[in-house]
Amino acid sequence: MAPVARIRSVVLDCPDPRALAEFYAHVLGGTPRAEDDDWVVLEVPGGIRLAFQRAEGFVPPQWPRADQDSQQFHLDLDAGSTWAEMDAAQEKVLALGAGPLDLDDEGGKRDFRVYADPAGHPFCLCRIESA
Known part of the structure; x- marks a missing residue:
């Protein structure tokens, strides 16, 4: 079956995109690239791309809860x-x-x-x- 699309990025909402991108750069490698204050991209060696998006009023997921206010x-x-x-x-x-x-x-x-x-x-x- 031919794919309809390919994954471009996995995007994480957060209160501080630059800080979270730096955290993951230390964990996974790569160099964060800020497109603006609200969007930072981390291209991880091996082809994975993580992006971090500012979300005002961000509420972190509650692990291991499975209700609507929990992790996705x-x-x-x-x-x-x-x-x-x-x-x-x-x-x-x-x-x-x-x-x-x-x-x-x-x-x-x-x-x-x-x-x-x-x-x-x-x-x-x-x-x-x-x-």
């Missing part, structure tokens, strides 16, 4: 294949300003941990076992 989606980020890589990635995102939401990996039985970015959007660091 979240990002899963590959933090490596070992627990040491996962721990190192966790230390870095917390130092960059991420907030812990659910760090219980159930003694190594669960391959993800959940955080909030500085604007409150949930994201996961995932341990991806190499094939």
